[in-house]
Amino acid sequence: MNTVKVGIIGIGNIGSxxxxxxxxxxxxxxxxxxxxxTDQAKLSILKEKYPxxxxxxxxxxxxxxxxxxxxxxxxxxxxxxxxxxxxxSYGLHVITEKPGGVNCSEVKKMIVAAKTSGKVFGVMFNxxxxxxxxxxxxxxxxxxLGDIKRSVWIITNWYRKQCYYDSGSWRATWSGEGxxxxxxxxxxxxxxxxxxxxxxSSVYAECNVGKYHKIEVEDEATIFAEYPNGATGVFITSxxxxxxxNRLEISGTKGKIVIENGKLTFSSFLYDEKDFRMxxxxxxxxxxxxxxxxxxxNGHVDILKNFTRAILYGEKLLAPGEDSLNELTISxxxxxxxxxxxxxxxxxxxxxFDSLLKKKIETSLxxxxxxxxxxxxxxYLGKWNTxx
Ligand SMILES: NC(=O)c1ccc[n+]([C@@H]2O[C@H](COP(=O)([O-])OP(=O)(O)OC[C@H]3O[C@@H](n4cnc5c(N)ncnc54)[C@H](O)[C@@H]3O)[C@@H](O)[C@H]2O)c1
Numbered sequence: 143m144n145t146v147k148v149g150i151i152g153i154g155n156i157g158s159x160x161x162x163x164x165x166x167x168x169x170x171x172x173x174x175x176x177x178x179x180t181d182q183a184k185l186s187i188l189k190e191k192y193p194x195x196x197x198x199x200x201x202x203x204x205x206x207x208x209x210x211x212x213x214x215x216x217x218x219x220x221x222x223x224x225x226x227x228x229x230x231s232y233g234l235h236v237i238t239e240k241p242g243g244v245n246c247s248e249v250k251k252m253i254v255a256a257k258t259s260g261k262v263f264g265v266m267f268n269x270x271x272x273x274x275x276x277x278x279x280x281x282x283x284x285x286x287l288g289d290i291k292r293s294v295w296i297i298t299n300w301y302r303k304q305c306y307y308d309s310g311s312w313r314a315t316w317s318g319e320g321x322x323x324x325x326x327x328x329x330x331x332x333x334x335x336x337x338x339x340x341x342x343s344s345v346y347a348e349c350n351v352g353k354y355h356k357i358e359v360e361d362e363a364t365i366f367a368e369y370p371n372g373a374t375g376v377f378i379t380s381x382x383x384x385x386x387x388n389r390l391e392i393s394g395t396k397g398k399i400v401i402e403n404g405k406l407t408f409s410s411f412l413y414d415e416k417d418f419r420m421x422x423x424x425x426x427x428x429x430x431x432x433x434x435x436x437x438x439x440n441g442h443v444d445i446l447k448n449f450t451r452a453i454l455y456g457e458k459l460l461a462p463g464e465d466s467l468n469e470l471t472i473s474x475x476x477x478x479x480x481x482x483x484x485x486x487x488x489x490x491x492x493x494x495f496d497s498l499l500k501k502k503i504e505t506s507l508x509x510x511x512x513x514x515x516x517x518x519x520x521x522y523l524g525k526w527n528t529x530x
Contacts, residue, residue: 146235146450147175149210151201151225152217153184154310156239156266159442160214165192168443171450175211178204201225205232212262212453214446215239218312219320223248226463230259237264237449241329242466244320245499246474247492253464263463264449268441269330270337270460274406277434278392278399279338281408288396288414293339293375299386300327300379307357314357317506320499322359324349324473328379332469333461335377339392341468342367342375346485347476354382358507365476408432 148164150157157179164174177188178198185197198204205213205228212235215225223243226236236256242249242265256263269275281287300323312318319325324332336342345367349360361382367375380386389402397410411418412428444460451457474495475486481498 143211143454144171146172146212146453147210148172148212148214149176149178149198149204150174150214150216151178151204152215152221152239153177153179153188154216156442157214157216160216160446161188161192163443163446165195168440169446169450171454172212172446175209176204176207202228205229205234211235212237212449218310218318219244219325220318223252226252226263227255230255230261230263233259233261235262235449235453236463237266237446238463238466239266240333240466241325241470241473242463243470244325245492245496246467246470246490247496249467249470250492253467256463262449262452262459264445264452264459265461265463265466266442266445267330267333267337267461267465268445269334271439271441271444272436273439274401274404274434274436275334275338277406278390278401281397281399282338282392282394286397286408286410287392287394287399289371289394289416290339290369290373291393291395292373293335293390293392295331295335295376295390296378296387297328297331297390298378298380298383299388300381301384301386302327302355302361302381304355307355314355314359314361315506316358316499316502319359320503321473321477322349322351322357322361322363323379323381324360324363324476327381328363328377329469329473331379332377332472333465335375335390336468336472337465339373339375340369342472342488343370344368344485344487345472345475345479347479349476349480354380360480363476363480365472367472404436406434406436408434 150161153161163169164172174195176196178201179185180199188197196209213229215222215238219241222238226238229236307314314322345365347365350362351360353362355361362380365377392399395414395416397408400407410430418427448460452459471490475490478495479486
């Protein structure tokens with residue numbers, strides 16, 4: 143195989159951006175072989191835009207057509223695990239949009255199916271390509287930061303207006319989306335948080351439902367996390383703050399990292415702080431400061447390129463599909479904590495989470511929101527960009 147023939151399932155905001163990128167040749171080694179959407183109106187638009195690309199209204203028909211080697215899954219979150227499991231059963235490689243799914247129990251089944259199939263399985267964590275986060279991860283992995291004492295991430299620049307929530311019948315409902323800001327916008331940051339700082343051992347959270355919008359899920363959340371080494375973490379996110387903030391601060395025993403406004407500042411201490419605080423001889427712990435600015439990157443396209451090279455040449459995935467379980471574990475634990483008022487120890491009780499989510503779904507408001515026609519262009523990516 144020297145090219146990967148990809149089929150895209152779900153051609154909405156992000157699926158149309160992926161289609162445009164692949165069709166225009168931005169993803170070396172990948173060709174657009176088929177498109178699938180259940181919405182007939184979208185298929186009519188797609189027929190005009192991509193006259194040479196076969197269209198399907200049913201994902202299984204596309205998977206068994208023999209036209210595709212791999213699929214990109216970009217339907218609403220609940221659909222990710224079942225479609226991925228189906229694709230693996232047809233021997234296809236899979237990259238799914240974030241989050242991996244809504245509940246960890248379903249994502250675990252998807253991971254097992256991926257392993258059984260032996261196919262390449264990626265997830266669209268397109269911010270892992272950001273050089274600042276990669277550098278922060280390296281500083282910690284190399285021991286330059288020392289032991290982590292605390293991380294604080296204020297990520298409130300996911301501002302959304304009511305019309306965004308009204309733009310799709312699935313959005314911001316327990317039955318259609320399965321959550322709010324923690325499940326739609328913040329998965330990128332929750333993933334980076336655990337990618338850089340590791341997984342917490344317990345989570346306590348407050349999730350504020352409909353605080354700024356007429357929605358039945360949370361548009362603000364505050365998570366307090368504890369880690370096996372005694373470190374603590376705070377994660378604050380919201381879609382109701384304007385202007386928002388995006389500041390990640392990680393304090394270690396040998397230094398401190400701050401990422402804000404497209405810049406990483408690393409303050410490295412001469413003495414390990416846990417030794418220094420016990421020293422009588424000197425009251426100065428000299429600091430050396432390094433500043434690094436982010437470099438341009440094309441997150442989504444770069445992840446697709448890496449996925450393609452993983453299929454063709456066995457390149458290591460930057461965002462392996464199984465990693466999607468970690469950030470989802472944190473958000474599931476945050477919901478569970480908010481619903482029960484308790485601190486949640488990890489590993490998560492999947493059964494308890496599923497039973498409480500089921501109750502939310504049963505009382506989920508039916509909505510008469512209409513799906514708006516998404517722009518079938520790459521414009522969406524510009525809209526998505528956040529100001530780092
Ligand atoms: N990585 C990112 O930056 C990013 C950005 C936006 C959205 N997303 C993710 O992508 C997913 C889709 O979000 P969106 O904003 O594009 O939604 P959207 O509502 O704009 O598009 C979803 C599309 O999927 C179609 N669809 C639904 N079920 C289907 C099925 N079974 N088979 C085929 N088509 C089906 C719908 O008709 C719709 O066209 C979500 O999980 C979201 O979290 C990721």
